[in-house]
Amino acid sequence: MTVWDIPSKQSASIKSLCTAMHADVAIRLQEMGFEEGQLITCIKRTAFNGPTVIQLGDCIYSLEQSVANHVNVSAL
Amino acid sequence: MQKILLVGKPNSGKSLLFNQLTGLRQKVANFPGVTVELKSGVFKAYRHTANPQSGQVLDAKQQFELIDYPGTYSLKSWSKDEAIAIEQLLAAMSDEKTSVILCNLDATRMERSLVFALQVQQISKQHNKTVVFTLNMVDELLRFNHNLDTIKLSEKLGSPVYAVSAKTLIGISDLQKGLSKIAISPQEYRVKPTDINQQSFATAAKILAKEFAIPADVVLKRQNTIDRFLLNSVFGGIAFLLIMFFLFQSIFTWAAPLMDATEDAIGFLAGVVSGLLGEGLVNDFMTDAVFGGLGSFLVFVPQIMILTLIIGLLEDSGYLARAALICHKPLSFFGLSGRSFIPYLSGHACAIPAILAARTIESPRKRFVTMLTVPLMSCSARLPVYALLIAVLVPDVSYLGGWVNLQGAMFFVLYLSGILTALIVSSVLNKMTEGSEELQDMPFILELPSYRLPHWQPLFYRVVNSGIQFVKRAGPIIFVVSLIIWTLGYFPNNGDLQNSYLSAIGQWIEPVFTPLGLDWRYGVAILVSFLARELLVGVLGTMFSMQNADDNIAGLAANLEADGLSLASGVALLGFYVIALQCVATVATLKSELGKSRYAWGAFLAYGVLAYLVSMLLYMVLS
Numbered sequence: 001m002t003v004w005d006i007p008s009k010q011s012a013s014i015k016s017l018c019t020a021m022h023a024d025v026a027i028r029l030q031e032m033g034f035e036e037g038q039l040i041t042c043i044k045r046t047a048f049n050g051p052t053v054i055q056l057g058d059c060i061y062s063l064e065q066s067v068a069n070h071v072n073v074s075a076l
Numbered sequence: 077m078q079k080i081l082l083v084g085k086p087n088s089g090k091s092l093l094f095n096q097l098t099g100l101r102q103k104v105a106n107f108p109g110v111t112v113e114l115k116s117g118v119f120k121a122y123r124h125t126a127n128p129q130s131g132q133v134l135d136a137k138q139q140f141e142l143i144d145y146p147g148t149y150s151l152k153s154w155s156k157d158e159a160i161a162i163e164q165l166l167a168a169m170s171d172e173k174t175s176v177i178l179c180n181l182d183a184t185r186m187e188r189s190l191v192f193a194l195q196v197q198q199i200s201k202q203h204n205k206t207v208v209f210t211l212n213m214v215d216e217l218l219r220f221n222h223n224l225d226t227i228k229l230s231e232k233l234g235s236p237v238y239a240v241s242a243k244t245l246i247g248i249s250d251l252q253k254g255l256s257k258i259a260i261s262p263q264e265y266r267v268k269p270t271d272i273n274q275q276s277f278a279t280a281a282k283i284l285a286k287e288f289a290i291p292a293d294v295v296l297k298r299q300n301t302i303d304r305f306l307l308n309s310v311f312g313g314i315a316f317l318l319i320m321f322f323l324f325q326s327i328f329t330w331a332a333p334l335m336d337a338t339e340d341a342i343g344f345l346a347g348v349v350s351g352l353l354g355e356g357l358v359n360d361f362m363t364d365a366v367f368g369g370l371g372s373f374l375v376f377v378p379q380i381m382i383l384t385l386i387i388g389l390l391e392d393s394g395y396l397a398r399a400a401l402i403c404h405k406p407l408s409f410f411g412l413s414g415r416s417f418i419p420y421l422s423g424h425a426c427a428i429p430a431i432l433a434a435r436t437i438e439s440p441r442k443r444f445v446t447m448l449t450v451p452l453m454s455c456s457a458r459l460p461v462y463a464l465l466i467a468v469l470v471p472d473v474s475y476l477g478g479w480v481n482l483q484g485a486m487f488f489v490l491y492l493s494g495i496l497t498a499l500i501v502s503s504v505l506n507k508m509t510e511g512s513e514e515l516q517d518m519p520f521i522l523e524l525p526s527y528r529l530p531h532w533q534p535l536f537y538r539v540v541n542s543g544i545q546f547v548k549r550a551g552p553i554i555f556v557v558s559l560i561i562w563t564l565g566y567f568p569n570n571g572d573l574q575n576s577y578l579s580a581i582g583q584w585i586e587p588v589f590t591p592l593g594l595d596w597r598y599g600v601a602i603l604v605s606f607l608a609r610e611l612l613v614g615v616l617g618t619m620f621s622m623q624n625a626d627d628n629i630a631g632l633a634a635n636l637e638a639d640g641l642s643l644a645s646g647v648a649l650l651g652f653y654v655i656a657l658q659c660v661a662t663v664a665t666l667k668s669e670l671g672k673s674r675y676a677w678g679a680f681l682a683y684g685v686l687a688y689l690v691s692m693l694l695y696m697v698l699s
Contacts, residue, residue, distance in 0.1 A: 028149065032188070043303060047313070047405075050405035055296060058285070061522065
């Protein structure tokens with residue numbers, strides 16, 4: 001399961017960042033707090049497979065599918 | 077001069093804090109990445125010393141250069157541009173002239189801000205520099221009755237901490253006093269040893285945030301509720317279209333009374349000056365070149381200010397980031413990013429800052445495409461041209477109780493035409509750059525800022541400044557060109573335009589513009605306006621004023637209408653101005669941002685040819 005699969009208003013725990021991800025993107029996500037064990041909540045799914053909106057800690061981020069698909073999570 | 081470096085995460089309120097500490101008026105907005113280049117100002121520190129003999133307190137000023145760095149999420153680079161900003165920051169940290177690092181944190185998003193703050197503190201310590209933390213936006217915390225214990229937090233961090241609101245000025249006076257002392261004697265405030273060194277920054281930030289920060293759910297509750305509506309698949313899209321439609325309608329309807337008042341004032345002034353001067357060469361010059369040329373252009377200043385006001389309101393409210401999110405998917409079909417929306421919208425005010433704003437687009441390829449297509453947005457310099465021609469071609473009628481105005485709707489169509497052209501060109505450029513190693517593609521990741529009520533003061537300055545800059549930028553050149561055009565049109569037959577030097581030159585170039593249904597006067601105005609678009613209005617103003625000496629001086633639209641500008645020719649002229657890149661400053665900015673002059677001049681040439689062909693096609697179809 002990845003961040004992209006979290007339904008709206010549901011939460012999950014980050015497991016890992018996919019190794020296939022571009023190194024620069026992985027670094028940026030880590031800086032933004034995408035680390036193992038962090039709780040992530042889907043705030044909104046946008047229309048036509050647009051970016052998903054998630055809450056991580058005290059920040060709200062939007063990630064497009066190609067990134068969200070590379071963050072592995074486990075359902076709570 | 078000793079330096080203070082101002083650093084922080086994107087959208088942490090750094091620029092507004094910079095303005096409050098320096099008295100400058102740098103642009104601020106509520107979305108990440110507003111500061112794209114270093115800005116510096118002077119911070120005046122006050123030293124209070126008592127004379128040991130008389131006991132008298134002496135005030136002395138010491139000036140420091142305060143440098144505002146672009147916001148970064150960390151001190152590790154992610155893109156080439158961010159790497160440059162970070163390299164500059166690290167170099168400045170090791171500079172012996174740097175006395176203090178002022179690290180600004182968002183008090184409403186403390187956990188993430190603290191991770192960055194601890195990185196900054198560690199590097200400052202390595203360079204033996206003093207760090208001061210500001211927790212900005214505490215006014216938001218006070219709304220939830222959350223008080224920050226800055227003394228305890230300062231002990232935990234080992235550096236001074238100030239709770240401030242750069243927007244409402246809470247704590248700014250204390251910060252100024254404290255920063256004065258620290259900047260003058262930084263060695264007394266070096267980073268003290270703490271327990272933090274034993275933990276990872278993420279863990280330390282989490283622990284500190286748990287103890288000091290307001291719970292995230294409290295702050296984000298309202299934001300998430302609004303987002304559920306504004307990002308809704310149906311209502312979000314409708315709200316977006318309504319906001320954009322309102323933006324373009326208001327440029328016309330709200331500005332109309334102000335424009336009429338400006339026009340009347342210029343006409344009145346022209347009448348007074350003309351009466352005082354009596355007949356003759358000087359009077360003709362003042363009437364035709366100064367009031368006819370320069371006056372026709374000044375009429376449009378209120379529209380530019382209203383456009384800036386509405387864009388500023390959208391930026392400050394936090395809505396722009398949502399608009400970028402809504403637009404991401406549709407824009408991605410054209411090879412653009414949701415982040416391209418912000419430069420595109422800013423481009424409706426001026427292409428130059430919009431091209432600079434495109435630096436924040438992570439993907440080099442999408443950044444390249446965005447920068448090259450931003451000049452197709454209908455910037456404020458096009459506005460006078462559109463407003464003039466719409467006033468000539470479209471009747472001033474309103475529907476739905478005055479909410480929808482036909483001229484306003486035409487404005488919307490023209491702006492939309494610019495955007496559609498940009499999207500088509502983007503698709504072409506995207507195809508052309510596919511597989512380029514130099515122009516890599518990167519995904520869309522965006523932090524959504526909190527919704528905030530816009531702060532009137534920076535917005536007011538920005539609106540006033542937009543009018544002043546518009547006049548300062550184009551005024552002198554319009555005056556000089558009006559002077560040349562008037563001289564060429566006045567001689568050798570004392571104001572007989574049809575038998576003047578200008579007419580001779582114009583008739584020589586007229587064949588180029590005949591396929592667009594335009595005579596030599598428009599041809600001259602178009603050619604001159606390749607320096608700056610607004611010149612079209614000034615040049616036509618001078619020529620038509622000379623031709624219709626008895627008419628209302630600033631009533632250029634009435635003069636063009638009376639002269640019989642046909643619908644086909646007028647629309648062809650509008651089509652030309654929607655596309656052509658007639659701005660030397662924009663070409664220069666493109667050259668410096670893209671690093672190669674062939675891209676900038678290529679765009680200039682390609683848009684010029686495309687504008688001519690589209691214009692010709694429009695004329696052929698409509699006539």
